[in-house]
Amino acid sequence: MMSYIALYRQYRPQTFDEIKGQEHISRTLKNALASGRLSHAYLFCGPRGTGKTSTAKVLAKAVNCQHKEQGNPCNRCPNCRRITAGTSMDVLEIDAASNRGIDEIRDLREKINLSPVEGPYKVYIIDEVHMLTSEAFNALLKTLEEPPRHVVFILATTEPRKIPATILSRCQRFDFRQIAVDVILERLREVAAAAGVAVEEEALYLIARQAQGGLRDALSLLDQCLAGGEKSVSLKEVAALLGAVEDEVLLQFHQTACSGATGECLLLLHEFLSAGRELKQFVADLTLFYRNLLLMRLGGRAEEIVAAAPEMRERLKKAAGQASGAQLKAVLHILNQVENDIRWSNQARTLVELGILDLVEALAGMPPEEFRPVSPQPAAELSRAGGEYQVKEPVKPQPVTRRVPEAGAAGPSGEPGAPKSQAGAAMPQTSQGPLDLETVQSRWPRFLEVLRKKTHISYEAFLKEGTVTHLEGNTVVCRFQPDHKFHKERLEQPQVKRAVEQVLSEFFGQPLQLQCRLENEMNQRDTGENELIKKAIELFGGELVDIIDE
Known part of the structure; x- marks a missing residue:
């Protein structure tokens, strides 16, 4: 009983025209061979499964073919057949991952001067060439620079950045691209039809996506799906074999998430x-x-x-x-x-x-x-009405004056007829007068309740660990203990900060910003300010007073 040959080997390209998704490379190599402009060294770079080794073997056949057809190998002459079967003595494949030392390269240099046995050229295909050691690269350098006339080197790699510049400069470089999903899909249809198996279209799309631009990976995945011997393959079976999530499940997840069913x-x-x-x-x-x-x-x-x-x-x-x-x-x-x-x-x-x-x-x-990206400058907001987005000019922030209230003065309180937010929390009317620190501190617990209802529950939990200590212009300063650094950093994330500031401004009726500081940072800041004030008094005289509004 003959051993099974994997699909990617059964359907390996045998001519330049059969190489999928790399037309820019196939066309260049065909024209070079047709015009007799053959280089002594080629470097094939690109992701796995995109046709580097297959192109190298087609090129090896083309340079030794006895009856080339417009740059393509004929696949009928003895040289082509031996190279296809892997029995040619003139085409040597070397895996640099397992033959990466200087001894292997020295052995190659000793044998390279031997003339070809069957064809006009001896072709060395070195796969994963970036795995060679520095000493091996140095040993290869001289041979690669001035090889015998009958030798062609084809180096293949997935990581060209690891190859020394001295090697790169001596090769003609070709960059292989990831193969488009449509091209992979077309090839999968051809192979499935040739195998006599009906595969659902959605299943083929799933295989093509999972391959991530590699046709070899796609054929290997298809091979795995066909291994059961069934005459038809469904999307559910393919998803189960690949461990992927079915599109139907993803759509159901999205519908459920949009309905809020966590x-x-x-x-x-x-x-x-x-x-x-x-x-x-x-x-x-x-x-x-x-x-x-x-x-x-x-x-x-x-x-x-x-x-x-x-x-x-x-x-x-x-x-x-x-x-x-x-x-x-x-x-x-x-x-x-x-x-x-x-x-x-x-x-x-x-x-x-x-x-x-x-x-x-x-x-x-x-x-x-609440999820809009942060803009460095106030930008026009978008409001949606009747299914259309309309531009809404931003509200210009008004300056907030800090005052020291008179003894016994009561802070403003919310009116009973105040409008309510979408979450049902009462919101105050727009404040007509200036805001002071005592008012903010007295109404802070109520603000936290509104914040809990209007935003994510964690925002209120983080902010609850802080204490309002200052009102600097239109900025509310909240102090956190050093062991609550995580809470401070979480509140400083742009998405969270924007959501909190929006509710803060609506609650107090004025554009406000939130600034979080650790206690040790505030102590250092206060010490610095006090020293500055002392120096000013020493230089100019005078005394420090509080301004009380009548």
């Missing part, structure tokens, strides 16, 4: 993991899904980037309409942070579950404007 979202994650899938794969697939939703939301040419079947594209477009662009960007930021965090954590699942809580909050719990 528990059901966590249950979907639990079911996915219970099936033996990987947590990182779930986060990666969810990130790609929301990236596709954002592209569909942008519309126009951006939609062309999304790799999905026509029917799925329509469903993605409909799903994208359930959230704003700002919300989708916020979700992507959340998932990106989760993906970074779980690499270093022993509690990866907990971090993902916390990320899902934030994701649901972004899609269903918070207004989209």
